[in-house]
Amino acid sequence: MLIVQIVPKLPPAIGGVEDYALILARRLRSYFSIDTHFLVGDPSWEGEEKIEGFGVTRISQRNATSLLSSLPPNTGKILLHYVGYGYAKRGCPLWLIEGLERWRSQSQERFLVTMFHEVYAGGRPFWTSAFWLFPLQKNIATRLVKLCDRALTSVQLYAEILTLLSQGKHSYIPSLPVFSNVGEPLEVEPLTARKRQLVVFGGRSKRLQAYQQAATLNKVCQLLDIETILDIGTPTNLNFSTISRIPVTEMGKLSSAEISQIMLDSVAGFFVNRPELLAKSTIFAAYCAHGLIPVNAYSNPQSTDGKEAEKSSWIPELEPKTLKIAKKVHSEAKVVFQEIANNAFSSYHKHDLSTHAQKFATYFFSDDREK
Numbered sequence: 001m002l003i004v005q006i007v008p009k010l011p012p013a014i015g016g017v018e019d020y021a022l023i024l025a026r027r028l029r030s031y032f033s034i035d036t037h038f039l040v041g042d043p044s045w046e047g048e049e050k051i052e053g054f055g056v057t058r059i060s061q062r063n064a065t066s067l068l069s070s071l072p073p074n075t076g077k078i079l080l081h082y083v084g085y086g087y088a089k090r091g092c093p094l095w096l097i098e099g100l101e102r103w104r105s106q107s108q109e110r111f112l113v114t115m116f117h118e119v120y121a122g123g124r125p126f127w128t129s130a131f132w133l134f135p136l137q138k139n140i141a142t143r144l145v146k147l148c149d150r151a152l153t154s155v156q157l158y159a160e161i162l163t164l165l166s167q168g169k170h171s172y173i174p175s176l177p178v179f180s181n182v183g184e185p186l187e188v189e190p191l192t193a194r195k196r197q198l199v200v201f202g203g204r205s206k207r208l209q210a211y212q213q214a215a216t217l218n219k220v221c222q223l224l225d226i227e228t229i230l231d232i233g234t235p236t237n238l239n240f241s242t243i244s245r246i247p248v249t250e251m252g253k254l255s256s257a258e259i260s261q262i263m264l265d266s267v268a269g270f271f272v273n274r275p276e277l278l279a280k281s282t283i284f285a286a287y288c289a290h291g292l293i294p295v296n297a298y299s300n301p302q303s304t305d306g307k308e309a310e311k312s313s314w315i316p317e318l319e320p321k322t323l324k325i326a327k328k329v330h331s332e333a334k335v336v337f338q339e340i341a342n343n344a345f346s347s348y349h350k351h352d353l354s355t356h357a358q359k360f361a362t363y364f365f366s367d368d369r370e371k
Helices: 016-032 064-070 094-105 129-147 156-165 204-211 214-223 256-264 275-280 282-289 321-327 330-348 353-366
Strands: 002-007 035-040 054-058 077-082 111-116 150-153 197-201 228-232 248-252 268-271 293-296
Touching: 002 016, 016 035, 016 054, 016 077, 016 282, 016 353, 064 094, 077 094, 077 129, 077 353, 094 129, 111 129, 111 353, 129 156, 150 156, 156 275, 197 204, 197 256, 197 282, 204 214, 204 268, 214 268, 228 256, 256 282, 268 282, 282 293, 282 330, 293 330
Parallel strands: 002 035, 002 077, 035 054, 077 111, 111 150, 197 228, 197 268, 228 248, 268 293
Antiparallel strands: none
């Protein structure tokens, strides 16, 4: 079976959606004999015509005609990875939805699955384009969710929004948190067997956000007896001596295998993310998959929407939980932190790569449409 996966970009471009699509394609091919041809939606993308044996076509222009002419002949099944800003500067890819509507209308046998990595932007200040373009972004998301035969997303909030937008087309849209893009070890060592090091991992902007929470970072390092901070990714060009009291080692860009090994040897991973959106964070997924303590330095705990985030991550700003941990004797605190790491690791395997591949394979093999 051959499917077309539509993506904003592919490697050598760096991005969570790009990694997700390529890793998923590998698993679909090796476990389910579902091959992938990638269609890249960014005309400026520069890459090879084959990646790991997968065919790749880049659209020449962002318009519906170019989309249709770029599809392989007799394309019958498409998996779209949707993130509005990945296909249009202002997050309004009208060309994409118009092209898919035309493709879908040409045959009743055609089958469209959409993974909504995002839905639309909202709640921005009125001086931003996202505020003024919100109605158009919402309209595109509505047309897309009503067009596709199957839809899923990573965040429960998004699933609820999409179900409403579908206006009865989909009675249920599943939410499946993303998987780790740097490996999934089957077993992990307890925290006591690891080096006293903390990882700061992710894209440059995400890590800059993390280091802006210097006070929290230093408090975390003190409570966890951290001896070294390992910074992994594109260099930030920061002066770490003014940020952290703990030595910071800049590891730079590393392979997935190298990152995985570092995480297996470390105690905690530090990041910043809204707790209700943790399910779409590949950084959080990687920390969980490696049995680290995911330390979320998000500075507005009032926005968290449930206890689940607390069970599998440590949010130092959530008082009085931090105070309770800090006041415990050292041995008792270790038990609390190990429990967080255990919860993170066990909950991750409910939505690992195999779970994602099985879900998509079921969709494409069943090939039935919701009425």
